[in-house]
Amino acid sequence: MTNAIQKLYPSTKMSIVLAVILFTLMMPGYISQYSVFPIFIIIAFISGVGTKFLSAFIKSIFVLVLFIFVFQCFLIPSDTVIWSKGILTLYKEGLEASLLMTSKIIAISSSLIWFFLVTPIKDMMFALEKAGFSKKFTFVIYSTIQLIPQMKKLSQTILEAQKSRGIETEGSLMIRLKAFLPMLGPLVLSSIQQTEEKVLALEARAFSATVRKSSYYQMSKKPVDYLVISVIFIGFMIFVWWRFFK
Amino acid sequence: MSMITMKNVYYQYPLEKEQVLKNINLSIEKGKVYGLVGHNDAGKTTLCNVIRGFIPSFYRGKLTGEIELDGKTIQEYSMGDLATRIGYSFQNPFTQISGVKETVFEEIAYGLENLGTAPEVIGEKVRELIAMFKLDALQEKNPFELSGGQKQRVALAAIIALDPEVIVIDEPTSQLDPQGTEEIFKIIDLMKKKGKTIILVEHKIDLIAAYVDEVIVMSQGEIKMIGKTSEVFTNKEVLTYGGQLPQVALLSLALQNAGITMPTIPITLVEAQQAIEKILSREV
């Protein structure tokens, strides 16, 4: 993590996301919303996460946007027909609705994908604690994010173990259904029962101490953070003035 | 000086018909190492949980009798206070990882963070512990990626970071290989030298014989025997409570039955060697 953008304070990055969301919702039309996407591609590449950004975007948003166009343009009938051939009819209202909808989805999603790619969890949790959120709150989020990959790995191990014990995982639906429980069962029971020991282990680490938690890991807002926040704030104010008062 | 005293303690789990602890009377002296032995459901872990105050606050159920820590009843301490008074290391190395730290260094620091310790102080203390526990090579590793033995060592370091006067260690080596076991016992020895009061539940009888000052034998929820390691571990009564004796003690007792008199019954290999040398020199 040597990239200057990744090193920004989490709330600085969050303020960029918030500004994008508000701008996207307040701005009429769809052209400016669509232009948010290429801007974020550039920002993502500058932040050193360009490829990851594009791959996450294509995996999550692309199909959805495509489907929205098909649905709104061809399947929901309205008054004005733009184009028609055979059973396919393209409606003007549908086209406009899908442009408005997808432009917002793309803009907001790209800002969020970027945010989570360039903000280490550790920084996020530090900022949340610093902002006064309780340690229980950050603990639950942090341990969830850390536990998921561990459980995925564990389920893979169980899957392989069950396969080698001769439990069939391919074949008819009944066979596959039957394979499901012996796989999930041990995982559920062991992980649930482990929470019991985990409570005590946390208590042994003074989790219930009533003093305010400190952090060995430290990060702070630097001049560049204040600069970015000021630019965003002033820029947004100018936008609001232009949009509503001019 | 007595660190922990228990008087007429009885306990029953909420869903069980029988009491798991019966008439427990015990005095734990400051600075001594206690070995708690007995078969699997003798009530050893339950006793530890009572001492640490997890019973009844977490397990619920019915607890009667008096438990005092350093002159105050255990109920007078808050959960946070107890964490700094009585360290507790558990059997399962996997559940002791906090799950919210990305390096071993931070994992050890976690308890201190919960106590609101200043970052500079935390850094200093953790570096000290890492040196003491020989964890240098591991300090940047993710705690999830450690082996069982390494996790157990990190967990113990994380507990000792809080600098408790009493340390309860519940079967630390049950899931460890011989090398991991040896590392843990080295640490226990180090803590003993630092004057900590230690209560150790352990099945490896030869290790107990070598490291602890006093042995407590439990069976069916009761304390059956308590005394100096050299006395308890040379007494065959232990066997009637489902306990074990060190191999060398058993051998010496058998020799004695066969008419070979021993100067003392040894409980460790070193003692056995000395005893045998004495017998041999006598016969020559």
Add this chain to the structure above:
Amino acid sequence: MKQGIKHDFTLLALLLIPVGVSLSVVGYQLSSILKLPVYLDLIGTTLVAMIAGPWIGLITGGLGNLVNGMLNPTSIPFGFVSICVGLATGYFSKWKMYTNVVGIVIAGALGAVIAAMSSAVVVVLLFGGVTGSGVDLITATFLAAGQQIWTSVISTNIISGTVNTIINMAIALFLIKRIPPRFLVKLNYGWNYIPKKLREVFKQND
């Protein structure tokens, strides 16, 4: 037993949240590996909601979508569905509906309707009737047949989601039956799943 939101947030209950979220993720993963026709991606949320109550259930559901949303932001609005299912399952558990066959059937049916409705709200309002997955074909068929968008989406959700919701609840219940009573007794909502015999022992001890 005392009730109330704060009372539900014991440390043990809090620790069930990460477990519940991970179980849902693993449930989804396993159902894709085994190519099952149902997605068991609510398994953790329903299970945790049943034993730890509506508020913990709500958080488990919402957090699951939030964490998925880090890579796929469109998952975040669907958190509304998980929140509704978690909350409802928790309340059904609180009202002792999972202790008898009639209750289970009603809970399954209500759960399915709640999931279908809440999902329709997100799908229609934010995504124009689309989820980006295979079930969209069913919605498309309804639309092509001249149905309104709301009716189409709700019908699709009921067709595709009912079996899903019910199977999720059923498996969660099946698994809870295997959780040792000494664990359940420490949870505010675990009581109803402890065998009757042991509950009597508890009352005697009290």
